[in-house]
Amino acid sequence: MSDKLVEEMSFEEAMSALEAVVGQLERGDVPLDQSITLYERGAALKKRCEAKLKEAEEKVAAITLGEGGEPTGTTPVEGL
Amino acid sequence: MSDLIDDPAEGLNAPEFTVTEISGAVKRTIESSFSRVRVRGEIGRVSMPRSGHVYLDLKDDRSVLSAVIWKGVAGRLQTQPEEGMEVVATGKLTTFGGQSKYQMVIEDIAPAGMGALMAMLEKRKKTLEAEGLFDPGRKKELPYLPEVIGVITSPSGAVIRDILHRLRDRFPRKVLLWPVAVQGAKCAPEVTRAIEGFNAMMSGGAIPRPDLLIVARGGGSIEDLWGFNEEIVARAAAASDIPLISAVGHETDTTLIDFASDMRAPTPTAAAELAVPVRLELLGWVGEQEARLARALSQSINQRQQRLRDLARALPNPQALVDQASQKFDFTGGRLAPALQKAVQVKRLALEKRAAPLQGATLAQRIRHEDTRLKSMARRLASGLSSNTKTQRRVYDKTAQRLRPLALKQEVDRKKTAFSALSQRLSISALNQTNTWRNRIDALERLHQTLGYKETLKRGYAVVRSQDHIVTSKVEAEKATELEIEFQDGRLATGPSASPKPSRKAKPSPPKPDQGSLF
Numbered sequence: 097m098s099d100k101l102v103e104e105m106s107f108e109e110a111m112s113a114l115e116a117v118v119g120q121l122e123r124g125d126v127p128l129d130q131s132i133t134l135y136e137r138g139a140a141l142k143k144r145c146e147a148k149l150k151e152a153e154e155k156v157a158a159i160t161l162g163e164g165g166e167p168t169g170t171t172p173v174e175g176l
Numbered sequence: 177m178s179d180l181i182d183d184p185a186e187g188l189n190a191p192e193f194t195v196t197e198i199s200g201a202v203k204r205t206i207e208s209s210f211s212r213v214r215v216r217g218e219i220g221r222v223s224m225p226r227s228g229h230v231y232l233d234l235k236d237d238r239s240v241l242s243a244v245i246w247k248g249v250a251g252r253l254q255t256q257p258e259e260g261m262e263v264v265a266t267g268k269l270t271t272f273g274g275q276s277k278y279q280m281v282i283e284d285i286a287p288a289g290m291g292a293l294m295a296m297l298e299k300r301k302k303t304l305e306a307e308g309l310f311d312p313g314r315k316k317e318l319p320y321l322p323e324v325i326g327v328i329t330s331p332s333g334a335v336i337r338d339i340l341h342r343l344r345d346r347f348p349r350k351v352l353l354w355p356v357a358v359q360g361a362k363c364a365p366e367v368t369r370a371i372e373g374f375n376a377m378m379s380g381g382a383i384p385r386p387d388l389l390i391v392a393r394g395g396g397s398i399e400d401l402w403g404f405n406e407e408i409v410a411r412a413a414a415a416s417d418i419p420l421i422s423a424v425g426h427e428t429d430t431t432l433i434d435f436a437s438d439m440r441a442p443t444p445t446a447a448a449e450l451a452v453p454v455r456l457e458l459l460g461w462v463g464e465q466e467a468r469l470a471r472a473l474s475q476s477i478n479q480r481q482q483r484l485r486d487l488a489r490a491l492p493n494p495q496a497l498v499d500q501a502s503q504k505f506d507f508t509g510g511r512l513a514p515a516l517q518k519a520v521q522v523k524r525l526a527l528e529k530r531a532a533p534l535q536g537a538t539l540a541q542r543i544r545h546e547d548t549r550l551k552s553m554a555r556r557l558a559s560g561l562s563s564n565t566k567t568q569r570r571v572y573d574k575t576a577q578r579l580r581p582l583a584l585k586q587e588v589d590r591k592k593t594a595f596s597a598l599s600q601r602l603s604i605s606a607l608n609q610t611n612t613w614r615n616r617i618d619a620l621e622r623l624h625q626t627l628g629y630k631e632t633l634k635r636g637y638a639v640v641r642s643q644d645h646i647v648t649s650k651v652e653a654e655k656a657t658e659l660e661i662e663f664q665d666g667r668l669a670t671g672p673s674a675s676p677k678p679s680r681k682a683k684p685s686p687p688k689p690d691q692g693s694l695f
Contacts, residue, residue: 108320111458114465121472124479131476138469145462148321152455154348156340158331158355159383165369170383173353176337 102140107148114141199273206278210269215241215280216288219261232257234265234280242279243267253361254399255285256406260299262292293398297405301432304407309414310435316419318439318450319387324350325451326386326418328370331355335394335444342448347455352386358393363403367391367433371412371420388451389418391433392444395426404431413437423447633664 102110117138120126126134157170193201220233220240228247233240243265245257257263267282287293304310325343329335331353343349354374356366370391377385391413393404403409404424413420414436422437423444434440441447625631629639640647642656653659658671 106321107458111320111461114462118465118468118472121469121476124472124476126476128476128480131473135469135473138465142462142466142469145465146459149455149459149462152348153350154340154344156351156353158353159373161355165366167354167373167377167383170352173331176340 102137102144105141105144107145110141110144110148114138114145117141196273199271199276202278203271203273206269206271212266212268213280214264214266216262216264217241219257219259219263222257222259230257234263242277243282244279245282245285249283251361253285254359255287255402256361256364257285258296261296262288264288287399290398293402297432300405300407300410301435304410304414304432304436309410314414315438318419318421321347321453322349322386322388322451324352324384324386324388326352326354326374326389327392328354328356328367328374328389329392329444330358333358333394335392338443338445339390339392339448342445343452346449347452347458349452350384352383357403359396359400359403364406364409367403368406368408368412371409371416375415375417386418389416389420390423390441390444390447390451391420391437392423392441392447393425394444395429398429401425401429401431404433406432409433410436421447421450630664633662638663 100109102113105113117134121131121134121138156173156176158173159167160169160171162168215234217234217236220235222230222232224230228250230245230250232243232245234243235241245253255261255263263285264287265280265282266284266286267280269278269280271278287296308314327336327339329339335358336353340351343351352374354370356370357363358367371389374386374389377383379385391404393401401424404422410432413422413433419438421439421441422431422433423441423446424431424433427442430440439450441450629637633639639662640653641660641662642652642658647653647656647659656671658669661668661670
C-alpha cells in the first residue's frame with residue numbers, strides 16, 4: 097500500500113489503490129483484523145474517488161496575450 | 177546583357193555611357209521587361225540576417241538567380257522558404273548597380289506543386305526522425321484524469337466547440353484555451369510559442385499549469401495545415417514536458433506534429449475522448465468496487481463463521497472428556513479408606529508380635545534372675561580366689577622348708593678343698609714330667625752331638641761333593657768335573673770352574689766308611 101494519504105491522492109492513485117484493496121480482500125487470505133482495516137481503507141479510497149468524480153466542473157478560460165505574445169492572464173470563455 | 181550593348185569595336189561613333197548611366201539603362205530595361213515574373217526553381221542557400229530581409233538563391237541544374245524577400249513580405253508568406261524546397265516564386269527582376277548584379281525581388285513564394293511539398297515534408301521528417309524526436313521511448317503517458325487541459329487552437333471555429341462539447345459529455349474539466357492562428361505564416365510560430373508558454377507555467381502559479389495539452393485544428397488543404405508541418409512546431413511538441421495530444425485536420429491528414437506528439441488523435445473530438453475518461457463509467461466502477469469490497473468483507477466473515485461452526489462441532493463434549501476420569505477417580509477414591517485401615521491392621525499385628533516380650537513383669541523377672549546370677553558369681557569369685565592362694569602358699573612353704581643353706585655351704589667347702597688338692601697335685605706332676613722330658617732332651621742332644629759328622633770333621637775327616645752329591649768313590653771323583661770338599665772350618669771348591677760355593681747342607685751324612693767305621 098502506498099504511504100500517501102488518501103486525501104492527497106489523485107483520482108488515478110486512489111483508483112488503483114482501491115482496486116488493490118478490493119483484490120486483496122477478495123482473495124480472502126487476509127486475517128480478519130486486517131480485513132476490517134482493509135475495508136475501512138477501501139471505503140476511504142472509494143470516498144476519495146467519488147469526491148474526485150464530483151469535482152467534474154467545467155470552467156473554460158482563454159489566455160490573454162501581451163504584445164510579445166506572452167500570456168498575461170485569462171478571460172472566461174462562455175457560450176462555446 | 178549582351179544584346180543591349182553594342183560591340184565597341186565595331187561602331188566608333190556609338191554613344192558613350194558612364195558606368196552609372198549604363199547601370200541605370202540596364203536597370204530600366206530589366207525592370208520594365210521583367211516587372212512581374214514567375215520563376216520556378218529549387219531554393220538554394222537561405223540567409224536571414226537581423227534586418228529581417230531574407231536572401232536566397234533560386235537555382236536549377238545550370239543557373240543561379242539571387243533573390244531577396246523584403247522583411248514586410250517575409251512575414252506574410254504562407255510558405256517559408258527553406259533550402260531544397262522546389263518553389264514557384266512570384267516577383268520582379270531588378271539590378272543592383274553597385275555590384276553589377278541583378279536579382280529577383282520575391283513577392284510571394286509557393287511550393288512547386290503537391291509532389292514537391294510532400295518531398296520536402298518527407299525530408300524534414302527524416303531529419304527529425306534521425307534526431308530521435310519520434311522515438312516511442314520519448315512518448316509520455318497521458319494522465320488518467322487531467323485536472324487542467326490546455327488547448328492550443330483557434331478561439332473561433334468549430335474545433336474548440338467540439339472539444340469542449342465532448343469534454344462536457346465525458347468529464348467536465350478546467351480548460352485553458354491558448355488562441356493561435358491555425359493557418360498562414362503566423363501559425364507555426366504561434367503554436368510553438370503556445371506549447372512553450374504552457375510548459376513555462378509553474379504549477380500553483382497565477383494561471384494553473386495544464387497537465388495535458390491538445391493542439392488542434394480542423395480539416396483543410398495541405399497548404400492550410402502546413403504550419404503544423406513546420407520544424408519548430410514539431411520540435412516544440414517533442415520538447416513539451418506536458419503530455420501533448422495532436423489533433424490536426426481529419427483522420428487522413430498527417431502532419432509533422434503528429435509524429436512528435438505523445439498521442440495523435442484523428443480529430444479534435446477524438447482528442448477530447450483521449451483526454452478524459454467517462455465520468456459516469458467511473459462512478460459506476462466506484463460503485464462496483466464498493467459492492468465488491470462489502471461482499472468480500474462479508475464473505476470473509478461468513479467463511480470464518482462457517483469455519484468456526486465447523487470447528488465447534490468438531491469439539492467433543494467437555495463433560496464427556498471428564499466423565500471417564502471422574503469415574504476412575506471415584507473408584508480409586510473409594511478404595512483409599514479401606515486400604516488405609518488394612519495397612520494399619522497389618523502394621524499393628526506386626527507391632528504386637530514384636531512388643532509382646534517387652535512387657536514390664538517379664539522384664540523385671542529377667543532382671544532379677546540376672547541379678548541373682550551375678551551375685552552368686554561374685555561370691556564364688558572371692559572365695560575361689562582366696563582358696564587358690566592358700567593352696568599355692570602351702571606348696572610354696574613346703575618347698576621353702578626343704579631348702580638348707582648350711583648343707584650347701586659344707587658341700588661347697590668340701591669340693592673347694594678337693595679342687596685345691598687336685599690342682600696342687602697337677603702342678604707337681606706337670607713339673608716332674610717337664611723335668612724328665614728336659615733331661616731326656618739333654619741326653620739326646622749330647623748323643624746327637626756325638627753322633628754328627630761335624631764332630632768327625634774335627635777329627636780330620638772331610639766330605640767330598642760333586643754338584644751337591646756326596647762323592648764316595650774314586651770312580652765318581654774321577655768322573656766329576658769339579659769337586660767340593662768340606663772341612664771342619666768350611667768348604668773348598670776344586671776343579672776347572674772351582675769357585676767356592678757355600679754349602680747349605682748343615683748335616684750331610686758323613687762318609688759311609690767313616691760312619692761304618694765308627695759303628
